[in-house]
Amino acid sequence: LNSMEDPDDSCPEQIPGVKEALKNNDTAGAAKRIKEYLEKQTNVSLNIAITGESGAGKSTFINAFRGIKNRDEGAAPTGVTETTSEVTPYPHPDNPNLVGFDKYDFFLIISDTRFRENDVKLAQKIQKMKKNFYFVRSKIDNDIRAEESVSDSSKEKTLTKIRDDCVQRELGIESPRVFLMSSFQLHKYDFSLLQETLERELPKDKRDTLLYVMPNVNPDVISKKKRL
Template sequence: MEDPNDSHPEEIPGVRENLENNNTAAAAARIQQYLERENNIPLNIAITGETGSGKSTFVNALRGMSDDDEGAAPTGVTEITLEVTPYPHPNYPNVKLWDLPGIGTTKFPAKKYLELVGFEKFDFFIIISDTRFRENDVKLAQEIQKMKKKFYFVRSKIDDNLRAERRKRHFVEEETLTKIRDDCVHRLRGLGIGSPQVFLVSSFELHLYDFSLLQQTLDRDLPKNKRDTLLFVMPNINPEIIIKKKKAFQSKIKYYATLSAAVAAVPLPGLSIAVDAAVLVGAVTHYVHAFGLDIPSLQRLSDRTGVPYTDLRAVIISPLAAAEITKDLLLKVIAQLAGTVALIAAEEATRWIPFIGIPVAMGLSFTTTYKVLNLLLEKLADDAQRVFERTLV
């Protein structure tokens, strides 16, 4: 059994002191505030480039949406984006992808572009081109650099390029990709960018080409407090993304378990169970959304991949996926987990034992919550992996 006084999150200011002074209500409040803040860290991503480069389709792809989904960024053969337009992620409204107007238009001239779009609110910029990067793209990158912001070059519509090249007799995909990448890098260097890194991307097939490398680069470059925020909204384009999400969630379980332990110290019958259920609902809902296992996300995935929704649903095992997460459903699922009912009963019984009851109940509560969340997370990560594999068939 783990001792909650040894296992609580020391990095949250005041938690240790409050627990040592038996002020468990204050400790619980601090942990709740921390979790709420961590789950709502803002992330603002600017998607920019010249008219018709595929900005809006890229925005939709990052949000796990098709171009014709309700709430998708509008796309078309003519200039669609005429204003700076935010598109919140459907599961995480704290993450906004901003579809910026094409640089170099009459309304948004290159020289005043950053000022007009409000550069200060963005965490980083993705500069998109569907052909060659041009002088306006380079000028924008240089100005972004002056403002101490990060920028990334994305060469879009790679699937279209490969489709055209396949008509040639001696087509080799890797050679074509290298040629496109080298051409972009050479042109950017010629326009004044020292060591440009160009990511080749198809917004319709994010699991192919360089999108994984782009994700890894963003993860490396972002401040620590925003890495998980970006990770949780990333589509499950490979098994590594799913594993990273699982590990990120595992690192947070100690906070939920300590919160549960703090509540267990309050001598009110049934309070710990009720609060634990509410805490677990929030955590598990977060897992389901990040893994894309909620019904709207699965339906959007079905639309994008062409795999019937019923086929995706068929590979899911956990009753918490593709379902509304309620206290009743969660308690029913927990009751089926080996050993958890006995732990919950023991916690309720021991808290009334004089002197030692509360510390023992806190330890039991910590252990129960820690075990339950790990088991549920494991099952949902496995479901996410099965859904991913099904989309590749």
């Protein structure tokens, strides 16, 4: 899209003080405001903790979230055997401040099966810290394929079954939020729902940073980015 087609496209007048400066023919002042605003935006750091058992699909998810393929340069190494053994910061290519693992804004707990005791223990600790956490059930593409080969129940039914089954009730997390995901097909399943949820639950300045780094998996995200 070019700006002709979209009246909403980047509107610097919305930055505080810019409209007033322009009204007074103070273009230098307007430019200064815009510059300060942009600098402030890129200095907001957003730290996302991604945890889960070996092989759960953490590194693949990080790569997908950063909009890169596992085999691309700079990708987190992924593999069928235990691959990542250190806490590793993966800054988003567009934002040097997006380091992953020292100070967390929220936690994603990833599992390719049911969430296990360790996942739940962690969730309880996070809850005590009054931080947000989200369960991500990974590799849903595999489940869909497997289910299709053995029964003719609908895809929706399979998804509902997995969702219900994911966090066993007796483990003691009240109303856990579970997002079903395939890192190979981010646009499917619950990724957009996760994006919306994160956006809603983050403070405003962090929300913009999140939006800035998120992959463009749906038109809604693209139009929101344009408004930043």
